[in-house]
Structures are given as structure tokens and as C-alpha cells.
Amino acid sequence: MYKVFQYSFYPVAIFGLLGILFTLVPRVPDVYLLWVPVVILAPAILMIAILERFVPYRKDWNESRNDFGTDLIRTLVLLPFANKLCEFLLPFALYVPLSWIAQKMPGGLIESHFNIYWSFLFTLLFCEFCFYWLHKITHEWPSLWRLHEIHHAAERVYWANSGRFHFFDAVLGSIAYLLPLIVLGTSVKLAMIILVFAGVTGFLEHVNINFKAGYLNYIFNSAELHRWHHSEKEKESNNNFGRVLIIWDIAFGTFFWPNEREVKIAGVEGTKDPKGFLTQFLFPFRKK
């Protein structure tokens, strides 16, 4: 029974979510669209949090290290706030080029040529391409790494640290994902499907649930792969940069999946996890 759960959890979660999104979102009137993330994310988080208790990947990662409160507020309040801020401000900043694109390509660059499924695939690939490079650069440029280090300094990998980002790092991540959607002239419904899918897979990347994604690990960046991105060892963590997909990591040679062994210690070697909001906010600006 345990094995059945282990191997079925991830495909059921991914394809079940896609099924729900493609059935629900096209039918929801535009005025209610903003409720879609709430209706899907709230039960998903609840289910994930319960499963972490019953089928943990690592029992010790379920124990709080005085980080739960901060992680929770960052994940449920600050990260969504950074996303909303970017959703609101980016179209204003891009008003001129956007209006030019809209004149040239009414109906969106992709959606005017393909059905919703192909449009989803091509748009997601483009968003992931932009996110991959931003994420890789945040690991390579020292000033950006100091912001991103907050996410990696966590001593455990579990659902509530999926939104544990420095505010400015969260803004950069949002821009990397929203900018392609805006530039492509993506419709609000397709954008909603992509953003909610990215939101739930963001949790599935970090969950402390002992599942096996099998061959899906060559398409999606599951927790099995993303835990390596949280390894204390830099050689191991400088891999698996995708957010939803792992395809660009495979294409650019940063795919890492030593299936035969397990992640030993999560965190950043030589760095203590800064606890508390203010400490975390000021952490990147400290004197080294």
C-alpha cells in the first residue's frame, strides 16, 4: 500500500491538477477568476501538510527549528504580496512596448495560432526558460546570491519554505515569470492556469513527502530533484534550477539526480540559518 502511494502520489497530483485547471478555468467567469488560486491552493496546502506528517521523506524535517512562523508568513503573505505587486506594476512599466505588441499581434503571440493546450505548453516553456536563467544567475552573481541565500539557508526542506524568499528575490522571481506572460500577450485565463500550476508545483518541489516521481523527474522539477538544490554542498546545489520543469536543466547540463543516495544536510555550508523577519531581511546586507 505504501509503495502504491509512493509511486502514484506525484502523477495523480500533477495530472489531477492539470485536469482540474483545464476543466475549471475556461468555464469560470472573469470576475471570479481571482478566486481560482484560493480554491485550489488552500486544499492542496492542507493535503500536503497532512501527508508530510504521515509519510515524511525525513522525520527530522517535520520538527520546527524556530522557523515555522516566519516561513509560513513569507509563503502565505509576503510572496503572494510580491507577486501581486508585480502583476499590478509590470503592465504599467511595459505600457508602451505592450501596446505596440498588441497592435502587431492582436489576441496574443501564441494563443492566436494554437489551441489552449499547445499555448500552455509553449508559454510555460518560455516562462521556465526565463526563470531558469534568472535562478542560475542568482546563484552565480554574488550580490544576487546574498538575496537568494535566505531561501537556501533553511535547514530543512518542507512545504512552508517554498515561499521563503527575501522580498527583493521574490520580486525578481515574479518578474521572470510574469514578464514572458505579458510580452506574449497571454490571455488572463491561460495566465491563471500557468500561475496556479506553478504555485502548486512550487509546493510539490519542497514537500517533505516520501514519493517517487519516476520518469516524471525528466519533465518536472519534483521534490526528489529539488532537495538536491537545497543540499549544503555547493557542487550538488548548483543544479536543478527550473521552477516547474526540469527540461531546461537537462538542455543546459544542470540536471542532477543521483538516485542511489539521499541528501544529507540542507542549507548553505558555513552559514547559519538567520531566524526571524528582520534578521532575514537584513541578512543580505550584513558585513561579511
Ligand SMILES: [Zn+2]
Ligand atoms: Zn536556488
